[in-house]
Amino acid sequence: MIPYTGGCQCRQIRYEIHAQPLTLYLCHCKECQKQSSSAFGMSLTVLRDSVVIVQGKPKAWTRKNDNGREVNNLFCGDCGTRLFHERTYKTDTINVKAGTLDDTSWLQPVGNIWTRSAQSWVIISDQLLNYDGQPEDTQPLWEKWKQQHP
Template sequence: MIPYTGGCQCGQVRYEIHAEPLTLYLCHCKECQKQSSSAFGMSLTVPRDAVVIVQGKPKSWTRKSDNGREVNNLFCGDCGTRLFHERTYNPNTINVKAGTLDDTSWLCPVGNIWTRSAQSWVIISDQLLNYDGQPEDVRPLWGKWTQQHP
């Protein structure tokens, strides 16, 4: 399936991912709820150097996350679609907002983070890795992904 392709709603920004993802999880923090206009955001973590912008140029702004760390948010300047989150504390990976992929049929999250902020009606499966807040170590999320996607 490599490269994975995606882009914004209006088509001005397009990207390719030239490596297998490291993990996919749902984030229930208040910021992800706001940016997604939904109950959670989906984050597909991939190696930073595997993402190539092939059309357009995303705009960015930086905010503090719920745990106080800085996150650089990249989005289409025309339609506003959020495309990526770059965590300044981890420059080797980037979180692709998974709903922007052209083909989302294969996505299956392996975990949930910030469950303490989850909407009361969201069902959190105990079959997944679940964290009350930001996990100190993301390697278990990566490991569970690798088990499901050998």
């Protein structure tokens, strides 16, 4: 499946991922609800160096998360599709907004974060790793992903 490919809705920006993902989780924070215009956002964590923009140039908007740390939000300046979240405090990885992949049929999240902000109608499976807020340690999410994707 490598490289994984994806891009924005108007196809002005295209990217490739040249390594296996580290994890996939759903984020139920209010910011992800706003950016996705939905109940949650999907974050596919990958090594930053494995992502290559092959066409176009994303625009960036920076915001502070609940811990006061900066997050760069990369999106298409034409259609507005959110593509990536870069954490300025953790530069070796990047979160790809998983819905922008060309093939999403294989995606299966291993966890949920910020469940305290989840919409009341969302069912949170106890088969997944679940966190009330931002997990201090993301290693369990990475390990569960590895178990399911050896």
